[in-house]
Amino acid sequence: MDFLEKIETDLSSAFIQNGYIIQPCENQSALERIRNKTVDLATNFLGVPYPTDPGVFLDEIVSVLPLTKLNFFRLHIISGLMAESWFREAYFSCARSLVETIVGNELVMQRNIGFSIQIPGDNSSLLPLHSDSWGSECSPFEVVLWIPLVDCYRTKSMFILPPDADAKWREKVQDFAGGGTESLYQAVEPELKWLEVPYGKVVLFTPTVMHGNRINQESTTRWSMNIRFKGLFTPYSDKRLGEYFAPIAVRAASTIGMKFTMPGGFDD
Template sequence: MHKMDFLQPQEKELSLSFIQKGYIIQPTEDRAALDRIQSQIATLAATFLGKEPPQNPTDFLNNIANSIGIAQLNDLRLHVISGLMETDWFRKAYFSCARSLLETLVGNELVMQRNLGLSVQLPHDDSSLLPLHSDVWGSECSPFEVVLWIPLVDCYRTKSMFVLPASLDRQWRDRMHEFADKGTESLFEAIEPEVEWLKVPYGNVVVFTPTIMHGNRVNQEATTRWTLNIRFKGVFTPYSDKRLGEYFSPISVRPVSRIGMKFQLPGGFNE
């Protein structure tokens, strides 16, 4: 029996690359939406600091360390997150930055994480680290999810995140038992020669599978890292502990699915 595969050539190319690497980097599909998000974040940060909205959001965000220290950093981050969650256009704008890519990789009936992740990592700050991990090692994350990771400034080297490409991740996963008593730092030291530091200039987005090992280290660059991350998955895929209505909200359920979910047989047929 012939295998049926009706994907378009570009979809096949993206799919193969994603399966092999575990991530895709591409230009945003809606630059105006991304610029609007960046401007809103810069304005929220400036308000927290008692400053006027910046004329150049990129420079302001890059050099935020000139205006704030580590002690205030989490309060700033929470202020920005709260402001974004109250912005009625934010979630739709975020989705528009990679809509067709998400639909190619995940499907066109999607749910979106209700909350959002914001990373603000000052230069040489060791208080904002995300050690090596894979989100599906615990029971909370489903392997059917992807993360849409969007930098608000140029991200490179230690100002970015590292990933272990999927083809290598599978090999190291089989050796995890060797590090059971050594900790994740020992595991990172072992895989470090093989990890990739994602180079993502502002204006680009990343979609990656949380099944691969990833994380960040101390930002050794001269400017601050600002990145957003939100998870997406197919509405009818397994949810693990992060459930629909609690952690995820539907954003693109199609009419036939809506009809099917509400349909009830009339009485008498099963009597």
């Protein structure tokens, strides 16, 4: 039996078939708040005035940011965002109904944030072809909510290997042990899907399939964030509850059940 509504069934089928869903942000004001705070932190670090057009400022950050300061700059922004009490709830609100449809409504959320600033031509911020679930750290029950702060396309975005192709190549991964990740990338490259995600849209994808990025060959800088979600009661790997993940939605029946203890005397 399947009691999901049609829209839930359609979204679920698309996610299973493609490995991802791209849709408009569900809370545009929250996204604007996140981007504005990011720009505020950036201008504070660089000692420059707040721009009239935040999107252009982020796109063209290379004009005011020395590459030698990129990592310190990125860490400054991450710590600044995480210090805001509203940030995590705002991030979740950008795709709350989508996450609940795909994952469930009792959820844990990654405690920290993944944050990428990929300057054109820079090879220091690459995430080579990989599948998170191949190792012991990532549970296959996780999903990643990926949100760009600028228009992302072609090499300014990320790629994903669709599930059918991923299953095919996964069986052949051992054949590329000698050539490394790059040789595997060259083999699967014709089947990769580069995600086109303009600012104002979000991506939810499964990290069980191969994905990653390449050197940004476009003329402007990529800014994107990612945070993982999973069902509260789904299996955990090395990234454990309370350490890597924190609960954000626990229902009353679960709270009662987890606290319940049987009275004595029933084993007599």
